[in-house]
Amino acid sequence: MYGRKACQLVKELASGEKGQLTPYNSDLFDQVIAECSQHHLELQSLIRKMQEEGLDVQTTRNADHYGALIHHLSLVRNKRCLMAYMYNRAEIIRSLIWKVGPVLPQQIQEKLSHTEEEYFKKHSGALQSYMSRLDLDLTVDMVPPKDPYIQVRVLDDIGVVLSDDKTTNFARHSMHFLKRTDAEQFISRGLMEELTS
Amino acid sequence: MAKYYDIDDIITDEEIVAVIFQKAASGVGIDPSSETDCVEVGSKVELPFWLAHELQQRQAVSMNIPTSFNQNTRLEIQADSACVDLRSRCPFFYEFGCKIAPLVGARNIGPLLLSAFKSRYKEVLTKAHTAAFTAASKNLTILTKEETNLYEAAQSSMAAFKKWRMGGPRFQKASILGRKRKSTE
Numbered sequence: 001m002y003g004r005k006a007c008q009l010v011k012e013l014a015s016g017e018k019g020q021l022t023p024y025n026s027d028l029f030d031q032v033i034a035e036c037s038q039h040h041l042e043l044q045s046l047i048r049k050m051q052e053e054g055l056d057v058q059t060t061r062n063a064d065h066y067g068a069l070i071h072h073l074s075l076v077r078n079k080r081c082l083m084a085y086m087y088n089r090a091e092i093i094r095s096l097i098w099k100v101g102p103v104l105p106q107q108i109q110e111k112l113s114h115t116e117e118e119y120f121k122k123h124s125g126a127l128q129s130y131m132s133r134l135d136l137d138l139t140v141d142m143v144p145p146k147d148p149y150i151q152v153r154v155l156d157d158i159g160v161v162l163s164d165d166k167t168t169n170f171a172r173h174s175m176h177f178l179k180r181t182d183a184e185q186f187i188s189r190g191l192m193e194e195l196t197s
Numbered sequence: 198m199a200k201y202y203d204i205d206d207i208i209t210d211e212e213i214v215a216v217i218f219q220k221a222a223s224g225v226g227i228d229p230s231s232e233t234d235c236v237e238v239g240s241k242v243e244l245p246f247w248l249a250h251e252l253q254q255r256q257a258v259s260m261n262i263p264t265s266f267n268q269n270t271r272l273e274i275q276a277d278s279a280c281v282d283l284r285s286r287c288p289f290f291y292e293f294g295c296k297i298a299p300l301v302g303a304r305n306i307g308p309l310l311l312s313a314f315k316s317r318y319k320e321v322l323t324k325a326h327t328a329a330f331t332a333a334s335k336n337l338t339i340l341t342k343e344e345t346n347l348y349e350a351a352q353s354s355m356a357a358f359k360k361w362r363m364g365g366p367r368f369q370k371a372s373i374l375g376r377k378r379k380s381t382e
Contacts, residue, residue: 003245007211014204018349046224063235066257067224073251080201087202 002074006032006081013085021092024113029082036078043071089116097124098139101185140181150180151195158191205342209289209296210247216258217241246296253300262301263287266294271309278316282339290341317344325351 009028016022046068050057093116096108102124109117131138158170168176170186175195186192200206223235236242244258252258265287273281283290291310298306321340325348340348 003211003247007207007245010204010207014208042224061220063221063223066220066222066252067235069252069255069257070222070225070248073248077247081207084202084204084207088204 002070003077003081005035006078009085010081013088019092019095021089021108021111023111024089024116026113029085032078032082036075039071039075039078043068043075046071090119093120094123096120097127100188101139102128105189140184145180148180149177150183151175151177152183152187152192153195154186154192156191158186205289205292209292210245210250212246212263212287212289212293213243214246214249214263214297215241215261216244216249216252217261218258220257222257246293250296250300260297260301262303262306263293263297265290266297266303266306266309271305274309274313278313279320280339281313283313283317283341283344284339288342291343318347321348322351324348326355 005028009025009032012022012025012028046064047057050060050062050064050068055062093112096104097120100108104112104117104120112120127138153175154170154172157172160167160169170176170192183192183194187194218236218238218240221236221238225234225236244252249258249260253260270281270286287293291314294306294310317340321344337345337348
């Protein structure tokens with residue numbers, strides 16, 4: 001009560017490393033919303049009590065007024081914590097598209113709630129349609145590279161991938177000489193690593 | 198209110214302050230020592246800062262100086278501020294001090310924060326720039342959140358400088374996936 005659970009929710013978000021998502025805590029979220037309803041009920045009962053005693057609700061400053069005030073402040077505080085929780089998670093999700101690409105890896109997907117996954121898909125779809133209108137891929141590296149080809153070692157089993165005109169079998173621990181743009185999406189997902197001689 | 202969504206600001210506001218109620222409040226179970234759910238005039242309660250701040254503006258409570266800023270801390274900081282464990286007292290020492298200072302009416306919190314920060318700042322930056330590896334030294338556990346942010350910023354700027362000089366892999370695994378790789382099932 002009185003904002004403690006809401007603060008716990010926010011602290012949980014802060015406890016992850018910078019830029020990392022913690023799993024979506026829907027239990028705690030629902031509990032905070034239930035607390036808000038409880039505060040609202042108590043607030044209403046105190047205001048009704050003041051009205052029954054015939055006092056002017058706007059100007060009297062008696063004990064009931066301060067009790068109602070505390071409930072109101074707790075409600076506003078809960079709202080702030082919930083909004084901050086959603087806002088900061090949404091910010092991290094938006095940045096995901098630029099870092100990881102349009103497909104979510106499994107380990108991140110299990111940390112998101114259902115609505116957050118929808119948000120990611122719609123945002124990613126909006127970006128894709130914008131890029132296709134410009135006919136330009138905005139998610140690649142901004143700095144022009146010195147060498148268009150890059151040597152990579154495959155870390156995870158990707159299998160056979162079709163690229164331009166040939167199919168290559170990306171078996172684990174094999175080394176390849178690829179075009180930079182093709183390799184970039186695999187490296188950012190952690191499936192390959194760049195070899196610097 | 199630029200800091201509405203700021204997580205650090207929300208956690209700073211949750212710090213506990215001891216207050217004395219000047220007016221009674223009924224229908225709230227906020228005082229754990231009273232049997233009924235009413236708070237009497239003159240009762241001493243520990244409230245989070247956001248609640249105490251609003252109630253003080255409406256003259257319902259009066260705030261005392263929190264224990265993190267009392268005489269003991271002041272003496273320790275004057276003795277040797279670089280070794281004082283500020284994080285155990287208050288993880289947001291400087292931010293919270295800045296918020297509390299105009300409300301409690303103590304004129305010496307400001308200079309205290311300034312002197313503590315000046316001497317610790319030098320320590321933080323020298324350690325950050327000269328640490329050969331990123332393993333946390335015991336010094337880090339006594340830093341407040343603001344100082345830890347400074348430390349990390351200095352470390353990342355050193356790492357960026359070294360990378361620029363030596364050259365490193367241009368593409369890296371996206372930081373959101375974490376440093377540890379999950380084993381494939």
